[in-house]
Amino acid sequence: xxxxxxxxxxxxxxxxxxxxxxxxxxxxxxxxxxxxxxxxxxxxxxxxxxxxxxxxxxxxxxxxxxxxxxxxxxxxxxxxxxxxxxxxxxxxxxxxxxxxxxxxxxxxxxxxxxxxxxxxxxxxxxxxxxxxxxxxxxxxxxxxxxxxxxxxxxxxxxxxxxxxxxxxxxxx
Numbered sequence: 001x002x003x004x005x006x007x008x009x010x011x012x013x014x015x016x017x018x019x020x021x022x023x024x025x026x027x028x029x030x031x032x033x034x035x036x037x038x039x040x041x042x043x044x045x046x047x048x049x050x051x052x053x054x055x056x057x058x059x060x061x062x063x064x065x066x067x068x069x070x071x072x073x074x075x076x077x078x079x080x081x082x083x084x085x086x087x088x089x090x091x092x093x094x095x096x097x098x099x100x101x102x103x104x105x106x107x108x109x110x111x112x113x114x115x116x117x118x119x120x121x122x123x124x125x126x127x128x129x130x131x132x133x134x135x136x137x138x139x140x141x142x143x144x145x146x147x148x149x150x151x152x153x154x155x156x157x158x159x160x161x162x163x164x165x166x167x168x169x170x171x172x
Contacts, residue, residue, distance in 0.1 A: 007136030024096035025162030130161030
């Protein structure tokens with residue numbers, strides 16, 4: 001498809017992590033993600049809203065690593081997901097911090113709090129449709145300075161164009 005992969009994962013050293021994908025502007029991100037996952041030869045699951053796991057799509061999503069997420073309010077989703085990491089020897093979960101395919105100015109913070117609670121790194125992945133590149137960061141361990149950490153992560157995605165460019169994440 002003419003894409004270039006920059007960076008990579010080390011399955012030997014990173015057994016548990018949150019993988020954030022930005023920008024999330026189109027359903028095309030899903031199959032690009034599956035292709036990149038095949039190229040890096042590493043098992044990476046993903047969280048998706050439970051509504052997607054109904055027949056007939058649900059069986060396929062579970063087969064390719066999907067975990068259903070009930071987004072009903074009043075639940076402590078951060079704690080529940082952090083417990084998944086505690087129970088498993090190996091777990092890598094992809095989350096789209098934008099929470100939608102529409103244009104956003106701020107990310108949801110759940111992925112960050114999951115990583116902090118579970119004491120695991122965040123790996124940033126960008127699908128740049130403008131340059132036809134998939135970029136994978138080094139593992140990043142959140143600190144106690146959420147503002148500084150988010151600015152650091154935002155900077156990784158600066159200038160990245162999604163499939164729908166007008167919905168690409170741009171902090172400015």
